Amino acid sequence: MQTQIEQELIRLGMNRRSKGFSYCTHAIGELCREPFLPAKTVYARVAQACGAHSASVERDIRYTVEKTWETGDWRQIDRLFGYTVCRERGKPTNREFLCRLAEKIRMESDRDA
Numbered sequence: 001m002q003t004q005i006e007q008e009l010i011r012l013g014m015n016r017r018s019k020g021f022s023y024c025t026h027a028i029g030e031l032c033r034e035p036f037l038p039a040k041t042v043y044a045r046v047a048q049a050c051g052a053h054s055a056s057v058e059r060d061i062r063y064t065v066e067k068t069w070e071t072g073d074w075r076q077i078d079r080l081f082g083y084t085v086c087r088e089r090g091k092p093t094n095r096e097f098l099c100r101l102a103e104k105i106r107m108e109s110d111r112d113a
Contacts, residue, residue, distance in 0.1 A: 020064025
């Protein structure tokens with residue numbers, strides 16, 4: 001599942017060398033296992049796994065999502081988010097971004113099983 005998450009983030013145009021990439025990967029994995037986790041719990045688990053503070057995790061994910069939204073592959077972003085977000089309206093929240101990716105990966109895993 002880890003590889004699938006990373007491939008999807010790269011497809012969207014996320015910079016794989018950023019801390020936020022690693023944090024997003026962990027967070028999406030957590031949300032794939034437990035879809036209804038509160039955001040603060042996700043950040044705390046990622047922080048514990050990565051040896052960081054949860055505030056740093058939240059900030060780095062937010063920054064990485066913003067950069068992906070600004071410079072990523074808009075065709076892929078539109079394919080994933082469709083009508084649910086509008087580029088002019090601004091980026092999705094961290095939670096919306098992570099949950100949408102987790103949902104997509106869960107659906108693909110269920111289909112492949």
